[in-house]
Amino acid sequence: MQSQQRLLVVLAHPDDESFLCGGTIAKMSEQGVHITLLCATKGEMGRRMGNPILTTREALPGLRVKELKNACEELGISDLRFLNVRDKTIEFESFDLLAERIVKVIREVQPEALVTFHEKYGGHPDHCAIGRAAEFAYLNSGDPDFYPDPVFPAFKVHSLYFVLWHAFYDEWFKEYGLSRITEVDIAGTLQKKIRALRAHRSQTLAVPELWGNQNPSLPFLKESEYFIKGNSPTNIEEIDFFKTIERLG
Known part of the structure; x- marks a missing residue:
């Protein structure tokens, strides 16, 4: 087991990490947490190619990978990996194969915490599909009989x-209330999040507020990011992912 705390983020597209949890990732990185981002696709089917146009449909995947690498530098993500699934087809991929590939990354990285999409509240078929596979991998990565690996032993994520x-x-709030929500204050890393979003130029040039004076009414530019607790105790108020781990041992 590594002494450095580790976080694995499993998402679907380049820019998911910046829009949805960029401030939290940057905050965790500032605290010395090692961040691995596992991105399922290269975003080749994204509708935006810049405004004005920056690229062609054929060249878009390469551009989006480059943009993601730049965003990772802004957020402090030191380990970027791809599953190389075709954009907008994750739901049609073999579920077992996706889960096995994510399990292998979990066992290699050995993260204390894993962040992904909720299969119901993902908002996009790719998001829901990768979230479902990542949750299944989380639940089974600690079972030595589940996809046995001669190199990396079974490892259970906390x-x-x-x-x-x-x-x-x-x-979510109307159905479940606040008991399973973790709110992370990202006021101190909001500017890093904004720079990461700007790194995804092909996707964010169409958002003029992001390039001028930041509009606080834009929901993804607020000073908090929110997460659903997949397994953490609901009676412990959390301000980041690792406080609960430290308290529970």
């Missing part, structure tokens, strides 16, 4: 979190 997209916050 905590699971789902990004709570602003569009679904009210819906």
